[in-house]
Amino acid sequence: MATDSAERLRAAGLKVTAPRRAVLAALTGHGHLDAETVFERVRGELPTTSLQAVYGVLSALTGAGLLRRIEPAGSAxxxxxxxxxxxxxxxxxxxxxxxxxxxxVGEPPCLEPTDAGGFAIHTAEVTFWGLCETCRSEPAA
Amino acid sequence: MATDSAERLRAAGLKVTAPRRAVLAALTGHGHLDAETVFERVRGELPTTSLQAVYGVLSALTGAGLLRRIEPAGSAxxxxxxxxxxxxxxxxxxxxxxxxxxxxVGEPPCLEPTDAGGFAIHTAEVTFWGLCETCRSEPAA
DNA sequence: CGAGTTGTTTTGATTCATTCAAAACAACTT
DNA sequence: AAGTTGTTTTGAATGAATCAAAACAACTCG
Incomplete structure (x- = not known):
């Protein structure tokens, strides 16, 4: 699996480095993490890694298509x-x-606006806002 | 129209102040502006207004439903x-x-995910990404 | 209409996420 | 094994937004 990370990096045309493998491992199959959290996880096994390196890696991997970046309003x-x-x-x-x-709805990009207003659209991004199961079952704070 | 701003503020249960009327006027019918731009416009007619006041007003008016706030990735x-x-x-x-x-599609919130994963959804937010008419017709930089 | 209360605005500082830049360093190439 | 290219470290800086206390203005009530 550590090898797997290396493969994926190489396949994407990126140099294989320890911080990159650690970041990829930290994110693979582990939901949605911000840079700080990735940094903490990476530090666990690679204590010399800097936060800036994590930012650099995240940016490189996102650019190469190995990661996806989202920015929900109000979150990092x-x-x-x-x-x-x-x-x-x-x-x-x-x-x-x-x-x-x-x-x-069907295939990406999923949605077509009724009037694109002259825009040449290539992506539709949808964010649903609501209460998750845990918060729903908690007493209303 | 200046009076109109006052009416709308009062109707929303807010105190009527010069900065609030100026912010409301600056935004009414004028697209999508960030705090800094609103600040500049407000300054034009109310030079003593501070940026922090603009933030406060924007927050108050958004809370009262007179304004809507959006945060597209990569923008303020x-x-x-x-x-x-x-x-x-x-x-x-x-x-x-x-x-x-x-x-x-039809009425707000427009969309229903096929599987809500236990979430109680109340809003669907859709952002389409693409090239606007102006940028499309410009020579590819 | 004038005093009091409540909430707003100003002033000034601070936080947080992110980016920039130069030097030290490591990966891949030949 | 040496060189080139690109990455990581170290340290500083930026931009957007928030926080807090004091000065101030709007609305309420007498």
């Missing part, structure tokens, strides 16, 4: 390892947890 | 005067211009 930028399918997101209004949702 | 928060209809937005990938689009 979040990164996820699920890419290439333009899926959408559910964000909890209370705890800001993020969950994935599959594309709403 | 933008405010618009069109509220209550949960319309969507087109954002130019090149110049970051924002345009409105009417609701995509």
């Amino acid at each position: 930028a979040l990164y996820e390892s699920r890419t290439g399918d333009n899926h959408h997101h559910l964000v909890c209004t209370k705890c800001h947890t993020v969950a994935d949702v599959d594309c709403v | 928060a933008l405010y618009e005067s069109r509220t209550g209809d949960n319309h969507h937005h087109l954002v130019c990938t090149k110049c970051h211009t924002v345009a409105d689009v009417d609701c995509v």
Whole structure:
């Protein structure tokens, strides 16, 4: 699996470095993390890594298509390892947890505005806002 | 029209002040502006207004439903005067211009995810990304 | 209409996420 | 094994937004 990270980096035309493998490992199959959280996880096994390196890696991997970056209103930028399918997101209004949702209508980009106003659209980004299961079952604060 | 701003503020249960009327006037029918731009416009006719006051006013008016706040990825928060209809937005990938689009499918909130993953959804926010007419017709930089 | 209360604006500082830049360093090439 | 290219470290800076206390203005009530 550590090898797997290396493969994926190489396949994307990127140099294989320890911080890059650690960032990729930290994000693979682990939801939606901000730079700070990725940094903490990476530090666990690679204590010399700097926060700026994490920013650099996140940016490189996002540019290479290995990560996807989302910026829900009110949150710092979040990164996820699920890419290439333009899926959408559910964000909890209370705890800001993020969950994935599959594309709403058929194929990506899923949606067509009735009037594109002269724009040449290439992506439709959908964010659903609501209360997650946990927050729903909690006593109203 | 200056009177109109006052009416709308009063109707929303807010105190009527010069900065509030100026902010409301600056945004009414004028697209999508960030706090800094609103500040500049307000300064034009009310030179003693501070940026912090503008932030305070924007926050108060947004809370009262007189303004809507959007945060497209990569931009500062933008405010618009069109509220209550949960319309969507087109954002130019090149110049970051924002345009409105009417609701995509029928009534707000317009969309239902196929699987809500336990979330109690109350809003669907859609952002379309593409090139605006102006940027399309410009020579590829 | 004038005093009091409540809430707003000003002033000034602070936080947080992110980016920039130069030097030290490591990965891949040949 | 050496060189080139690109990455990471170190340190500083930026931009957007928020916080807090004091000065001030709007609305209420007598």
